[in-house]
Amino acid sequence: MVVWTIANQKGGVGKTTTTVTLGALLAQRGHRVLLIDTDPHGSLTYYFGIDAEELEVSVYDIFLRGKDITGEEILQSMCPSGMPNLDILPTSMALATLDRSHGQQGGMGLILKKALQKIEKDYDYVLIDCPPVIGVLMVNAMAACDRILIPVQTEFLALKGLDRMIATMQLMHSSSPQDYAFTIVPTMYDKRTKASLDAYKALKAQYQDRVWSAVIPIDTKFRDASLAQTPPPVFAPKSRGVFAYNTLLTYLLQLAPEN
Numbered sequence: 001m002v003v004w005t006i007a008n009q010k011g012g013v014g015k016t017t018t019t020v021t022l023g024a025l026l027a028q029r030g031h032r033v034l035l036i037d038t039d040p041h042g043s044l045t046y047y048f049g050i051d052a053e054e055l056e057v058s059v060y061d062i063f064l065r066g067k068d069i070t071g072e073e074i075l076q077s078m079c080p081s082g083m084p085n086l087d088i089l090p091t092s093m094a095l096a097t098l099d100r101s102h103g104q105q106g107g108m109g110l111i112l113k114k115a116l117q118k119i120e121k122d123y124d125y126v127l128i129d130c131p132p133v134i135g136v137l138m139v140n141a142m143a144a145c146d147r148i149l150i151p152v153q154t155e156f157l158a159l160k161g162l163d164r165m166i167a168t169m170q171l172m173h174s175s176s177p178q179d180y181a182f183t184i185v186p187t188m189y190d191k192r193t194k195a196s197l198d199a200y201k202a203l204k205a206q207y208q209d210r211v212w213s214a215v216i217p218i219d220t221k222f223r224d225a226s227l228a229q230t231p232p233p234v235f236a237p238k239s240r241g242v243f244a245y246n247t248l249l250t251y252l253l254q255l256a257p258e259n
Contacts, residue, residue: 001120004252005145007130007138009168010161014151014187016043017222017232019129021245022149022252024231027085031124034078037091038112038141039131045090049229050079058092062115063108063140071118083234087123098136108136113144134168142172147255148182154189154199154215162203182210183255185248189215212251216244 006019019035027033036059037044042052052058057077062069078087116126128141142148148169152162162184169180184207190196204211219241225232232242 003126003145004147005128005141006149009165011132013153018151019127021232023127024233025249026125033086034123034126036089036128038137040093040096042091044129050090058090060092060094109139112140151185151187154186154196184211187216190218
């Protein structure tokens with residue numbers, strides 16, 4: 001099982017789109033894929049037409065029960081995505097209370113990692129969509145993964161958000177033996193604007209080989225796919241955005257999980 005966490009402390013940079021599109025592309029290639037929504041706002045959950053407030057179980061139950069939850073119970077929490085090989089572990093608004101109610105408990109940062117170990121034979125890839133705030137949920141998602149994917153909109157305010165994200169990772173590394181492998185993914189690139197071009201150049205200059213060498217372009221098909229509650233590779237398989245994510249996926253699959 002390979003685990004990728006999609007994270008950034010700035011919202012609106014394409015985290016959920018990245019999670020859904022890469023997950024669907026992996027599923028189309030025949031891999032067994034699980035998408036996990038750790039954001040209480042539930043963008044990933046609602047993307048697939050799942051009403052988080054009508055569910056009896058969700059990812060919240062994993063955090064609530066901790067080491068006592070079984071692999072079978074975790075698997076029973078999954079929701080179908082509507083396409084083969086792709087399952088969803090939905091969120092709950094109750095996750096918003098987690099830092100306040102359980103954040104100080106010992107071992108809280110490794111709950112998700114230990115839960116995934118119980119189902120590691122059931123999935124080939126797990127993609128975790130994170131909330132845009134540092135807290136126990138992002139800590140868990142980062143501790144559980146082999147690689148962090150950081151979508152960054154190609155505009156200068158988003159670059160400031162990236163600086164905060166990198167600083168957070170460095171802070172977490174200072175208190176943990178884990179060294180976080182990460183890839184920065186430039187998103188929402190508009191080649192018609194000088195702002196996008198300048199932001200991309202600044203991104204490459206500062207982070208160099210940590211930045212994927214291509215970009216995810218602005219593509220209205222992403223929005224249309226979301227409205228249709230259908231993954232972009234299914235909704236618009238020949239769109240330029242899906243082509244770009246396919247290129248990104250090929251690149252990521254060439255990387256060893258620990259690099």
